[in-house]
Amino acid sequence: MSVLDDVTEQQFEQNFNAWLDSLSTGATPTPVLTETGTVTEVADGVAIVSGLARALADELLVFASGVHGIVLDLEPGRLGIILLGPSEQIHLGETVYRTRKVVSVPVGSALLGRVIDAMGRPRDTLGPIDAIAEHPIEAEAPSILNRTQIFRPLATGLKAIDAAIPVGLGQRELIIGDRQTGKTSIAIDTMLNQARSDVLCIYCAVGQRGDAVARVIRALKDGEMLQRCIVMSAGDEEAPGLSYIAPYAAMTMAEYFSAQGQDVLVIFDDMTHHARSYRELSLLLRRPPGREAFPGDIFYVHARLLERAGQFGADIGGGSITTLPVVETQAGNLSAYIPTNLISITDGQIYLSPQLVRKNQFPAVDLGLSVSRVGSKAQNRTLRGVSGNLRVTLSQFEELEDFARFGTRLDDVTRARLARGSAVRTALRQAERDPMSALEQLAVLIAAMEGLFDQFNEQKINDAMRLVRDAAQQQLAVIEQRIIDNQTLQDDDHTLIVNCAQKALSIFDQPATNTK
Numbered sequence: 001m002s003v004l005d006d007v008t009e010q011q012f013e014q015n016f017n018a019w020l021d022s023l024s025t026g027a028t029p030t031p032v033l034t035e036t037g038t039v040t041e042v043a044d045g046v047a048i049v050s051g052l053a054r055a056l057a058d059e060l061l062v063f064a065s066g067v068h069g070i071v072l073d074l075e076p077g078r079l080g081i082i083l084l085g086p087s088e089q090i091h092l093g094e095t096v097y098r099t100r101k102v103v104s105v106p107v108g109s110a111l112l113g114r115v116i117d118a119m120g121r122p123r124d125t126l127g128p129i130d131a132i133a134e135h136p137i138e139a140e141a142p143s144i145l146n147r148t149q150i151f152r153p154l155a156t157g158l159k160a161i162d163a164a165i166p167v168g169l170g171q172r173e174l175i176i177g178d179r180q181t182g183k184t185s186i187a188i189d190t191m192l193n194q195a196r197s198d199v200l201c202i203y204c205a206v207g208q209r210g211d212a213v214a215r216v217i218r219a220l221k222d223g224e225m226l227q228r229c230i231v232m233s234a235g236d237e238e239a240p241g242l243s244y245i246a247p248y249a250a251m252t253m254a255e256y257f258s259a260q261g262q263d264v265l266v267i268f269d270d271m272t273h274h275a276r277s278y279r280e281l282s283l284l285l286r287r288p289p290g291r292e293a294f295p296g297d298i299f300y301v302h303a304r305l306l307e308r309a310g311q312f313g314a315d316i317g318g319g320s321i322t323t324l325p326v327v328e329t330q331a332g333n334l335s336a337y338i339p340t341n342l343i344s345i346t347d348g349q350i351y352l353s354p355q356l357v358r359k360n361q362f363p364a365v366d367l368g369l370s371v372s373r374v375g376s377k378a379q380n381r382t383l384r385g386v387s388g389n390l391r392v393t394l395s396q397f398e399e400l401e402d403f404a405r406f407g408t409r410l411d412d413v414t415r416a417r418l419a420r421g422s423a424v425r426t427a428l429r430q431a432e433r434d435p436m437s438a439l440e441q442l443a444v445l446i447a448a449m450e451g452l453f454d455q456f457n458e459q460k461i462n463d464a465m466r467l468v469r470d471a472a473q474q475q476l477a478v479i480e481q482r483i484i485d486n487q488t489l490q491d492d493d494h495t496l497i498v499n500c501a502q503k504a505l506s507i508f509d510q511p512a513t514n515t516k
């Protein structure tokens with residue numbers, strides 16, 4: 001029995017908070033009965049502390065210098081701590097205090113439109129955040145009984161994804177590809193497209209450079225979506241501990257909204273940096289390294305995060321959390337450790353191919369290697385009619401394209417198929433920051449698959465797509481209603497779309513007017 005056992009939780013909390021305040025205000029410190037430890041080692045991002053025999057795993061500790069840390073390793077007489085602030089501020093022999101709390105972050109609507117760090121502190125110039133409450137960053141994933149099937153689509157606004165590898169609300173879909181293949185652009189466009197829906201977005205940047213995060217913020221501001229987004233940034237210049245906790249903190253913020261029945265999209269950009277931060281911390285804490293020097297629990301670190309996403313039942317709010325984790329590959333190696341882990345945790349992947357990037361085919365989605373395991377059930381029925389055809393047309397085209405490369409003489413049918421495939425592939429191109437509505441996507445894809453673009457070159461297909469999009473918006477209110485009602489496309493609807501596109505493209509048949 002120790003004297004500490006006589007202090008109730010409440011007494012401790014009151015005293016401790018008063019003491020913490022006195023550190024910043026300079027007021028006479030209130031005496032507090034607490035347990036203290038001493039720093040015995042400190043390295044970049046971690047510290048070893050002795051003496052806090054009662055500290056618990058994941059407990060938040062405060063160093064005398066004001067830096068916070070989380071208990072990661074519990075060993076007799078030695079605690080391995082992840083630092084959430086600069087390690088240069090900590091010196092050997094410094095006193096460390098228990099808080100009896102786990103790391104918590106602010107939650108609530110006040111965070112929308114804000115740029116914050118991994119602890120929920122403002123990083124913009126809009127002043128303090130008036131949060132509703134603080135919730136712990138670690139939470140148990142909802143049980144199977146509290147989940148329902150994924151049944152509603154999450155529109156990304158990108159033809160190549162919505163038509164061929166659709167994502168559902170509550171799904172975990174990986175965006176995977178080499179450097180500079182357009183992973184972040186897909187994430188940004190998906191967030192921008194939520195201007196057409198009620199989905200809230202959280203962009204969690206892990207280990208990104210400041211200018212990359214600024215680019216995302218600017219795009220959201222320009223697209224008038226920032227007010228419905230939270231941008232969290234744990235930069236590569238900050239403590240690796242902050243990069244490690246950022247995705248959990250973002251998930252906690254998303255859980256608050258989903259418990260209120262809202263749909264939330266969370267983007268983790270990117271998980272490779274997250275895994276690297278955790279590896280760095282684990283190696284510094286001398287945990288045994290495993291494959292590629294990652295610690296043995298790296299799979300669990302990612303699985304326990306992504307398990308918290310899903311479509312939830314009415315008893316826990318009925319909201320959903322959709323996640324798009326981003327992971328970087330090297331030389332297209334999908335079988336590296338972290339990519340394979342994440343592929344097996346998620347419900348599908350959008351693979352971005354460097355070969356398509358070289359052909360300037362953006363978004364560079366490789367339809368052969370991409371898959372959506374649950375999204376097709378949630379796909380809008382109107383668009384579903386096109387998607388099967390699209391994949392078949394493209395895969396036949398790619399086969400023929402390889403064959404045609406040998407310079408063999410081709411018959412007319414094969415040549416026509418090549419022209420169709422090439423037009424359809426070009427029609428899948430889409431500029432950045434230009435997400436399309438389901439109606440526009442439908443009209444463009446049907447026009448391409450009906451051969452209306454076959455005779456055009458690349459530039460003309462771009463112009464043709466613009467004309468078809470505009471015409472669809474103005475003239476196809478009936479089809480728009482079909483999409484809203486989630487009805488299958490009938491033959492008459494199909495004819496209506498083709499006629500509308502043909503009429504819009506007839507402008508190319510008219511002789512140029514003589515302007516003297």
Ligand SMILES: Nc1ncnc2c1ncn2[C@@H]1O[C@H](COP(=O)(O)OP(=O)(O)OP(=O)(O)O)[C@@H](O)[C@H]1O
Pocket residue numbers: 177178179180181182183184185186328362363430431432
């Ligand atoms: N749809 C698009 N149309 C034209 N260019 C695009 C498109 N999408 C992306 N790009 C260009 O590709 C480049 C890489 O894009 P982005 O930064 O999104 O890739 P990334 O894979 O996230 O890169 P990193 O590996 O650095 O994180 C950028 O220059 C961007 O402008």
